[in-house]
Amino acid sequence: MSIPEDILKDHGIRSTDTRSKVIKYILRKKTACSLKELQQALAISSRQEKPINLTTFYRTINLFEQKGIVHRIDDGTGTVKFAILKPGSIDKKWHLHFHCKKCNNTFCLPETMPINLLSIGGDYHIIRVNLVLHGICEKCNGNYRNEKKHI
Numbered sequence: 001m002s003i004p005e006d007i008l009k010d011h012g013i014r015s016t017d018t019r020s021k022v023i024k025y026i027l028r029k030k031t032a033c034s035l036k037e038l039q040q041a042l043a044i045s046s047r048q049e050k051p052i053n054l055t056t057f058y059r060t061i062n063l064f065e066q067k068g069i070v071h072r073i074d075d076g077t078g079t080v081k082f083a084i085l086k087p088g089s090i091d092k093k094w095h096l097h098f099h100c101k102k103c104n105n106t107f108c109l110p111e112t113m114p115i116n117l118l119s120i121g122g123d124y125h126i127i128r129v130n131l132v133l134h135g136i137c138e139k140c141n142g143n144y145r146n147e148k149k150h151i
């Protein structure tokens, strides 16, 4: 189990209230989340305290991205989303994403990208791959099958 403070420390970042709240939320979520969603979730969680400062919030996300804690996903929906990869899991750079057109969620797929995919491009040097598969996710697909069973 990776705790927010450890992740921050591992990346040489000082822990602050906003930083650990952002990490906690992203870690708990199984799907990638947009800035708007994050901002709303944080606003709700800190209702009793002082409201979140938007500049701090954007700086936090930028810092996390720079340090490689979160990565951005352009899933073709027009909204940039962010996700976190648990330490020790699949290679940060070389994995695919999946966007479900039913629940509109975007996930990091647990499989590493097929190696022959990276050899495409010949002499081009690939720095990052943004490949999103679109379809129906496991969960939505399962619900659909269960619904069919009961007919």
Ligand SMILES: [Zn+2]
Binding pocket: 100, 101, 102, 103, 104, 105, 136, 137, 138, 139, 140, 141
């Ligand atoms: Zn789905």
Ligand SMILES: [Zn+2]
Binding pocket: 071, 073, 083, 095, 096, 097, 107, 108, 109
């Ligand atoms: Zn990802």
